[in-house]
Amino acid sequence: MEKSIIIGLDIGTTSVKAVAFSRGGRVIGEQEIAYPLSTPFPGWAEQDPLEIEAATITVIRNLIQLPTIDEKNILAIGLSTAMHSLICMAENGEPLSPSITWADGRASLQANRLRVEHNHIYDLTGTPIHPMSPLVKLIWMKENNYLPYQQASYFVSIKEFILYRWFGCQSVDYAVASATGLLDLHHLKWNKEALELAGVSEAQLFKPVSPTEVLVDLDKTIADQIGLPVHIPFVIGSSDGPLANIGLGAINPGEVAITIGTSGAIRQIVTEPKSDSLQQTFCYGITESLSLIGGPTNNGGIVLQWLKETLDIKETYEELISVAEKAEPGAEGLLFLPYLNGERAPIWNANVRASLFGLSLRHKKEHIVRAGLEGVIYSVFHVGQALERLAGKPTTLLASGGFGRSPLWLQITADVFNQEVQVPISHQSSAWGAAWMALFAIGEVTDLASIKQAIPMQENYMPNPDHHKIYMDLFKLYQELSHTTHSIYMK
Template identity: 60%
Template sequence: MNKYVIGLDIGTTSAKAVLFQKSGLVMAESESLYPVHHPEPSWAEQDPIVIEKAAIEAISSVIKKATIQKDQVVAIGLSSAMHSLICIDQNNEPLSPSIIWADGRSVEQAKKLRLQTEIYLKTGTPIHPMSPLCKLVWMKENNYQPYLEASMFVSIKEFLLLRWFGEAVVDYSVASATGLFNIHTFEWDQDVLTIAGIQQNQLSRPVSPTTMCQGLHKELANQMGIHPDTPFVLGGSDGPLANLGIGAIKPGDVAITVGTSGAIRQMASNPRTDELQEIFCYAVTADRWIMGGPTNNGGIVFQWLRDVLGQKEIELATTQGGNAYDLLTKLASSVTPGANGLLFLPFLNGERAPYWDANARGTLIGLTLSHKKEHMIRAGLEGVVYSLYSVGEALERLAGEPVQLFASGGFARSPLWLQIVADIFGHPVQVPESHQSSAWGAAWFALLAVGEASSLEGIKESIPMKQTFEPNQQSNKVYRELYVTYRELYMALKPHFHSLAEFQRNHK
């Protein structure tokens, strides 16, 4: 009887269940979508009960698609987006929505906390509205009723584990992303908890990524289509799991992921932080940390370009079939690297690394009468990669030079975007067959937990690779020249970004 493993990836916009063979070959995948709500400007919330239903549906659907027996699933590994925060009562019912990474309500709290450098040095979590620490301080200062009534404060993954198994546990990487966890001692930091106004017994117990939860209620197991004793393995957050799932686990192995947002990350054998506070450093296992930085602006930039400039392509895709993004990419491919001197600062959603500036704004620089739609699209795609490259510079300062680049996420399906990455970074970019690297990383931890895999490094032998994009030296020369200007623009425009952000807040 063939054995399979499922990676369940609870993301920002959907829950994805991917059924893998032990070789890493994808047998089936299923996705259940859910919305993000914005009840106030800059707020970003989701309904945790809707996400729970989506996760159950994703697992059930992938089992049905693969037409396999319950006993063939040896384990389910869990991946989730970082920085979510839910206030729950003693019955594990939500008192608040899931407040996600994109929520910006705690800008003022983050600005004050950032001055306390020791918080970052101990936790490795940059002080930014994305972090649960800043959200909790906002709740405390605003007498947020769910905060005042909460029995516990949990992430979306912990919420599911509590409801399905009654266990209050959290893996190291999700705990690290809260800003409350000391990455040197692997314990909740009491000084930071005091700042947040909460107690240690209101948080889950931090555990290793191979920790298992078992014993689903029979009715719930039947809904999912799995055996009640199927082990659910904690895994980690989507960032480090993407590195694992793509094989970027040695020093010098750099993973670049672009989905809705984006990130560049590298594994390390020791935690490293400094007073510049430019990058994150999260614990993953007892002897591995993940270092890097996220950008708020990945695929969301291409989506905005499509919505604003791509009406013709949307209509063509609707009437003639195909994909509007593919049509726009084809258009951008007709433009030479550098978009004829047009630069796009892609800060449409504020920015995280390396600036950690929620007031940053998107900007087109160098626009002339000779520029057309295709130049703007190409400049947008290049701007996202410039942004990742700027994070890569900060990462290189602490983690060393990149040796190998690996790409994952939705953008890994775009040959143009991958070529731009190779050309800007000046390194070959390796791409796996499956872009579901976070799910495969979670699945590999599950295989380790049940004894079906013997080491973390062994995953390198079980990642079917698709192709490698080689850098074009002439294009790299063009990009190096333009990047000097790109890098200087943020600092030059920063005062204007803050003035414009204030104007926008006052004239909603």
């Protein structure tokens, strides 16, 4: 019998997801396990890499034990991971440090200095100079005599950490490598100047490779724990950003993907690297011929979480969003600058903070919640303006991530951008992109673009011109507030 199941494994910042798909993109089964984020000091954001590895083993095992899954029908497993994680690792694969995530801001001082003294490093690497960058984290480690840094044999991401322990693999896909701030974007090799700044050698980093690299001979102990044969192919895949674009079919010029989960991003795939003279966006390599441009916002679903906790709303998130439906578009002039966790694109200021602007006695709970939803979309649209400056106006908008389950949030997106928003049935676009990359790597499909015929879609969301006008009037004020707030927190 022909094998028909492909698994996408998506190791994110808050959880790991394993999703089984048919060749046509239909979800056959999915499992998810969450893990905590530790903040031992203000601005720090760490995780236990062994806890993430254990969750990854368990989530695959739970998936293949579902009654809809026959392990004998599994073709391969493709990997997706969040960007910018950094682990100091011993030669035997033991972690010497926590996994320091993209949300960690301890290296703000180093980022500010690097921006002044070595600003050109962005043009070489495409990675914005920001505390999220492993380059900047490594400089912090060097300057603070961080013991794990001094003892480490290797500096790796969470994906490299797991694959080294499971396969003895010393490879890193181009996208994860590109997001370190250490990779020459134009040649896809480690950049000597960046390595010198970080105080590390090329021997302490893994070899950058294509996302189609296939790994076999899974460690037998791990295979037994998961319940899979050792010969199941694992495909190294890419980071969650480019794979979300692929999983949505946003591959050709003008096709733009918006993803909002815990954080958010807007991205476009291009055929050659495009750095930004204003340094408002990133550019990361995907393959030898494809790059990803765009920008992330720190504040997506965490805004909803903060609103729910702060307003002491006991209902579910779906009910929380329904509260916002009671308010008109524009929330009667209330603006929420959603910088609860600092901000990345387009201002790249880890110290900036959020604010509610225009609050009056008329404003109730529904206005505040709606302003929060709208503020997140304004922040994505703000990044979208920079992306449009580089790549032109988008021809297609596709949405993924948790916000894809909220009709109101999707309608706000269509109204702000004044464009139709297309939404797949499954919101697990990074996992489907990883699964399709695996199919491509093992020769089951001929190219990446053919995924467009294998993405089951739901209804689209059309813009309301009257709402768009309201939003654009408010967005002008949003831009002014963003600029002023950014200036204040840069002092």
